[in-house]
Amino acid sequence: MSRICVDMDEVMADTLAEHLRRYNQAFDEEVTLEDLAGKGLWEYTPLDRKEQLRAFLDAEDFFEDLPLMPGAQEVLRELSKRFEIFIATQAMAVPNSLGPKYRWLQRHFPFIPPSHYVFCGDKGILSADYLIDDQPRNLLRFNGQGLLFTAPHNLAIAGFVRVSNWQEIAEYFQTVT
Amino acid sequence: MSRICVDMDEVMADTLAEHLRRYNQAFDEEVTLEDLAGKGLWEYTPLDRKEQLRAFLDAEDFFEDLPLMPGAQEVLRELSKRFEIFIATQAMAVPNSLGPKYRWLQRHFPFIPPSHYVFCGDKGILSADYLIDDQPRNLLRFNGQGLLFTAPHNLAIAGFVRVSNWQEIAEYFQTVT
Numbered sequence: 001m002s003r004i005c006v007d008m009d010e011v012m013a014d015t016l017a018e019h020l021r022r023y024n025q026a027f028d029e030e031v032t033l034e035d036l037a038g039k040g041l042w043e044y045t046p047l048d049r050k051e052q053l054r055a056f057l058d059a060e061d062f063f064e065d066l067p068l069m070p071g072a073q074e075v076l077r078e079l080s081k082r083f084e085i086f087i088a089t090q091a092m093a094v095p096n097s098l099g100p101k102y103r104w105l106q107r108h109f110p111f112i113p114p115s116h117y118v119f120c121g122d123k124g125i126l127s128a129d130y131l132i133d134d135q136p137r138n139l140l141r142f143n144g145q146g147l148l149f150t151a152p153h154n155l156a157i158a159g160f161v162r163v164s165n166w167q168e169i170a171e172y173f174q175t176v177t
Numbered sequence: 178m179s180r181i182c183v184d185m186d187e188v189m190a191d192t193l194a195e196h197l198r199r200y201n202q203a204f205d206e207e208v209t210l211e212d213l214a215g216k217g218l219w220e221y222t223p224l225d226r227k228e229q230l231r232a233f234l235d236a237e238d239f240f241e242d243l244p245l246m247p248g249a250q251e252v253l254r255e256l257s258k259r260f261e262i263f264i265a266t267q268a269m270a271v272p273n274s275l276g277p278k279y280r281w282l283q284r285h286f287p288f289i290p291p292s293h294y295v296f297c298g299d300k301g302i303l304s305a306d307y308l309i310d311d312q313p314r315n316l317l318r319f320n321g322q323g324l325l326f327t328a329p330h331n332l333a334i335a336g337f338v339r340v341s342n343w344q345e346i347a348e349y350f351q352t353v354t
Contacts, residue, residue, distance in 0.1 A: 003302075005302075086299075086302055088302075091296070092279070092291040092292055092294050093291070093292075095276065095279045095280075095291075098275035098276055098279065098296070099272065099275055099276060102269070102272045102275065103272075113298070114269040114270070114272075114298055115269055115270075115297075115298025115299045116298060116299060116302075117269050117296075117297070117298060118295060118296070118297045118302055119268070119275070119294075119295070119296040119297070120292075120294070120295045120296070120297075121290070121291055121292025121293060121294060122263075122292045122293060124304065125180075125182075125263055125265075125293075125295055125303060125304055125305065126302060126304055127301065127302055127303055127304035127320060128302065143304060
């Protein structure tokens with residue numbers, strides 16, 4: 001049975017939506033996803049606001065209640081019948097996220113056992129056949145087949161197999177055994 | 178550069194010493210390491226105390242201040258000059274341990290970057306050349322070369338390359354490149 005590793009932020013969870021919501025609220029702005037095309041919120045944000053941008057992530061409640069990416073639950077539930085699914089998330093850069101991420105996964109993905117959660121940093125440590133991730137740098141360090149999940153920050157990046165949403169992930173794995 | 182994964186509990190941290198201390202205190206006993214030879218604390222503990230034994234681990238402070246295994250710091254500091262060191266710990270069975278384990282590693286092993294911490298369940302997910310672990314079941318799921326770190330519960334287990342302490346780990350890796 002092939003093994004698929006799935007990234008959390010901006011793949012399973014719409015982390016950017018919550019980040020953007022807090023940004024707009026704090027700075028009384030109305031930045032949209034379209035404004036972030038090709039760069040993402042980090043590059044878009046002026047230097048004197050980057051500290052605050054980081055502080056949003058460090059808040060105890062940031063990762064507790066992130067919205068789900070559309071289709072993530074349904075497609076992963078189906079894939080988990082044919083593949084070994086592991087969740088691989090870069091949690092170590094934001095240690096406050098460890099507990100909230102654990103609880104979020106249990107709440108929304110009860111069909112994936114906690115023994116298949118991997119909270120890590122460097123994704124080169126993963127032994128798996130596939131990795132679905134929005135970060136090109138994670139895919140570059142991974143040894144198996146990477147799938148780049150489309151996000152505003154990676155729109156201009158070429159050279160990866162790309163999936164734009166969970167429906168495309170379902171289609172990709174339809175012919176994979 | 179070869180990659181070594183190192184387990185935390187009973188390899189880097191003397192988790193058993195703290196577990197035993199709380200056990201003896203709670204039940205007014207004087208159980209020693211010798212009493213646990215060949216079985217470990219879980220097998221030794223009578224059925225009606227196992228719930229409490231588990232509750233010790235779930236306590237918020239259990240993993241905050243575990244004693245170090247003798248030599249772990251010194252030997253890992255040396256090995257980190259010649260090998261890529263990752264810490265791989267089964268944290269998912271005790272979610273309260275996630276934050277404390279992160280802080281403990283930062284305090285005692287500042288020379289290992291958090292990007293090299295892996296909080297996981299199933300150690301079959303690790304892509305590495307070596308795994309040092311006290312649990313035979315973890316070594317069996319690992320794809321590389323396993324080293325069984327001696328603990329009371331694994332004394333009777335055969336069939337693994339065994340290291341009894343950190344000095345023996347240093348010696349093992351002296352001739353490895």
